[in-house]
Amino acid sequence: MALRPTAAISAAIAAVALISGCAGSRPDPAPAPAPAPAEGAPLETRPGNGAGYLPAFPGQTRAAGIRNGAAVDVHVVTQQLNMPWAVEPLPDGRYLVTERAGTLRLVSADGQQLLSVAGVPTVRSQGQAGLHDVALDPAFASNGMIYLSYTESQPGGYSETLARAKLLGDAAGARLENVQVIFRQLPVMDSERQLGSRIVFGNDGKLYFALGERGEAVAVGQSQDLRSHFGKVVRLNSDGSVPADNPYVGRSDASPEVWTLGHRNVQAFALDATTGKLWAIEHGPRGGDELNLLKAGANYGWPIISYGIDYSGTPIGAGITQRDGMEQPAYYWDPVIAPSGMIVYHGTLFPQWQGSILAGGLTGLKLVRLQMDGDRVVGEEWLLQDPPRRVRDVQQGPDGAIYVLAEAGEQSPLLRLTPRSGG
Numbered sequence: 001m002a003l004r005p006t007a008a009i010s011a012a013i014a015a016v017a018l019i020s021g022c023a024g025s026r027p028d029p030a031p032a033p034a035p036a037p038a039e040g041a042p043l044e045t046r047p048g049n050g051a052g053y054l055p056a057f058p059g060q061t062r063a064a065g066i067r068n069g070a071a072v073d074v075h076v077v078t079q080q081l082n083m084p085w086a087v088e089p090l091p092d093g094r095y096l097v098t099e100r101a102g103t104l105r106l107v108s109a110d111g112q113q114l115l116s117v118a119g120v121p122t123v124r125s126q127g128q129a130g131l132h133d134v135a136l137d138p139a140f141a142s143n144g145m146i147y148l149s150y151t152e153s154q155p156g157g158y159s160e161t162l163a164r165a166k167l168l169g170d171a172a173g174a175r176l177e178n179v180q181v182i183f184r185q186l187p188v189m190d191s192e193r194q195l196g197s198r199i200v201f202g203n204d205g206k207l208y209f210a211l212g213e214r215g216e217a218v219a220v221g222q223s224q225d226l227r228s229h230f231g232k233v234v235r236l237n238s239d240g241s242v243p244a245d246n247p248y249v250g251r252s253d254a255s256p257e258v259w260t261l262g263h264r265n266v267q268a269f270a271l272d273a274t275t276g277k278l279w280a281i282e283h284g285p286r287g288g289d290e291l292n293l294l295k296a297g298a299n300y301g302w303p304i305i306s307y308g309i310d311y312s313g314t315p316i317g318a319g320i321t322q323r324d325g326m327e328q329p330a331y332y333w334d335p336v337i338a339p340s341g342m343i344v345y346h347g348t349l350f351p352q353w354q355g356s357i358l359a360g361g362l363t364g365l366k367l368v369r370l371q372m373d374g375d376r377v378v379g380e381e382w383l384l385q386d387p388p389r390r391v392r393d394v395q396q397g398p399d400g401a402i403y404v405l406a407e408a409g410e411q412s413p414l415l416r417l418t419p420r421s422g423g
């Protein structure tokens with residue numbers, strides 16, 4: 001596939017130059033070179049689980065492998081985090097980090113001080129359940145509002161819940177004020193599995209919340225049921241109300257919050273701030289992790305179509321990978337990477353990574369970079385493999401550095417990635 005400089009890349013360069021010029025702290029970067037076409041053999045060499053499954057188009061899986069696209073320095077900001085789940089760099093250089101057991105940490109810029117933020121809602125912490133994502137309001141710098149997702153005990157089971165609050169604090173302490181629940185996943189279910197739970201704000205100012213299918217036999221099929229929030233991405237105003245232009249508003253057979261359907265368990269979700277597109281990566285079963293470009297009202301097919309198979313070794317449903325009216329993934333992995341956390345990179349520090357997707361892998365023990373040509377993946381690179389890292393979240397900081405939250409029990413690190421000095 002020919003690789004050509006895209007309008008998106010040109011726009012990204014222009015945007016970066018503009019931001020840099022405003023800040024006045026850094027010389028305008030030289031225009032980034034167009035990414036070189038990737039030509040290596042695919043990095044994945046193990047056999048797939050879906051042995052008889054064929055991709056729907058060339059390059060949908062096992063793209064050309066890239067090795068050492070950029071040399072990276074890895075700096076440990078702190079390694080005192082206890083089973084963290086999400087990180088959000090703040091404009092002032094500090095970091096918010098969620099810990100799954102229910103603590104929200106405010107980490108100083110130098111990583112030396114870890115405050116526990118008071119006022120976090122009580123969470124159900126068991127299995128995959130707990131305190132999950134944290135996101136900043138688009139106007140955080142002026143209003144201090146943050147959003148938290150977490151598993152909440154309810155009569156009859158648990159819901160994945162979204163709350164917002166104002167973050168207040170200084171070096172002496174931090175707290176949440178006016179905590180307000182703005183959304184609960186329904187139906188309530190007695191399951192602590194496959195909860196999804198990534199929050200992203202779009203360029204339209206709307207809040208997008210990815211929700212899992214809960215992994216219980218009794219819930220199979222609800223990803224296709226518009227009345228259920230299982231296996232959906234929902235779209236909300238920042239106060240939790242439903243935007244009037246949501247795709248299923250006004251239908252008696254649908255929850256008006258639904259924006260996309262047919263997901264299994266989205267745990268990596270990001271805005272491409274340059275194009276405005278929303279990308280998500282969801283866990284497949286055995287095989288079949290999917291990168292999807294999300295479009296209003298679209299159906300991503302689970303559990304009707306999949307490139308994976310059941311953990312027992314049997315097919316999913318009828319064992320098909322395509323159906324009319326259902327979206328194909330832009331890319332899939334078999335064996336899985338077990339996605340968790342992603343960004344579409346648009347910073348100045350790694351000019352050769354402009355527009356790349358960077359995603360964490362839990363079982364793959366690595367950071368995955370996907371080189372993009374428009375909406376297609378044209379190359380795959382594996383980073384942070386030495387030592388292997390179980391990556392839980394990936395974010396870009398205001399400085400263009402890449403922040404990676406890795407999972408290592410009670411001594412989990414927050415890592416800062418920058419280009420290798422002199423490299």
Ligand SMILES: [Ca+2]
Nearest residue numbers: 290300301302
């Ligand atoms: Ca799918």
